[in-house]
Amino acid sequence: MDYSKVKIVVTDLDGTLAPSKAPMDEEMSKIICRLLSIKAMAVVGGGFYSQFQKQLIGALKCPAEKLSRLYLFPTNATAFYKFSVSEWQKVYSEDLSEEQKKLIYSAFPKALELAGFKNPEKLYGNQLEDRGTQITFSALGQEAPLELKSAWDPDQKKRMAIKQQLDKLLNGFEIRLGGTTSIDITKAGIDKSYAISKITEIFGYSKQEMVFIGDALYEGGNDYAVKLTGVESISTSGPEETKSLLRSIINSSQP
Structure with missing residues (x-):
């Protein structure tokens, strides 16, 4: 895939950017900050917002202007948070009855x-x-x-x-x-393909302008639904492989 044409990188969180239920490391934080200099990024996870705070936000050291290009979709995009001025704000939440x-x-x-x-x-x-x-x-x-x-x-x-x-x-x-x-x-209808549809609806990105990275793209896994949407989907074995993938995207997108 020609990563230079990708406008938004979509990833899973747990087991992809960070070890299970643990914060991502400093190296991953630096790579994400580099990525946000040239592309938008959306993180979609099964955990709720407090898990994103623990694993991602609390470990991410980026200037505010870069954070404005990072979009958070907890609980498989049934909630959406974005960074505005100086804090993360909830845009919507679709709770179970x-x-x-x-x-x-x-x-x-x-x-x-x-x-x-x-x-x-x-x-x-x-x-x-x-x-x-x-x-x-x-x-x-x-x-x-x-x-x-x-x-x-x-x-x-x-x-x-x-x-x-x-x-x-x-x-x-x-x-x-x-x-x-x-x-x-x-x-029903709420899986990670729902995240792809919400990203398209909210930001206007086409599927051809996205790439997805996740550790559960196998059939029955909670990333598998993204694969079925037609978005380019890359399987990762964990955070270390994800770092290599993100570096490749960054390097192939720079002049």
Whole structure:
């Protein structure tokens, strides 16, 4: 792909720009700042805004004029934040109704039982988290150490078994694997392809002017929906490979 024609770089957050649930490092911050000098950037993640604050905003050291070219889409673009003057401001948030949340919560015990899921001896925080615009299941708990999460379901088979049961129990919802131990549930039609449509709607970029980088582009992964939109999609194994990809985009776009 000719990256010089790309006007906006769209990326996943968790496992792409930063390790799972951890802040990105200083090197990634510098690379993103360089990228924002020449292109716009949108970050789309399954986590809610506070996760973006922890993993991205808090670690990003860029001048305000560059931050104005960075767009944040938490919970798979059901919320949108942009930088204005001196702070990040919420533009919209499309929350689940209380009835929808109850349906999702009530489906999990049966789905887990049918999938043969066994609770770990120790949970690190809550397994189910209400993120407003989505409900997220984390098998080992929201605060589980990265080394445990990485080892728990490397081939996605455990979560796919749970997802298959949830698909039978929940109509009218999108169910996607995210991160290393998570399952995200949103309203129907809300996945990362929704982010692409919102970016087009809000900023006017065509799909040919975008490139997407994510670590879950496999079928059933929460980045897979972007691939189906026709946007050029690049799979990454993690932050180190993402750095190389972003450097390539920067270098090929400079005179």
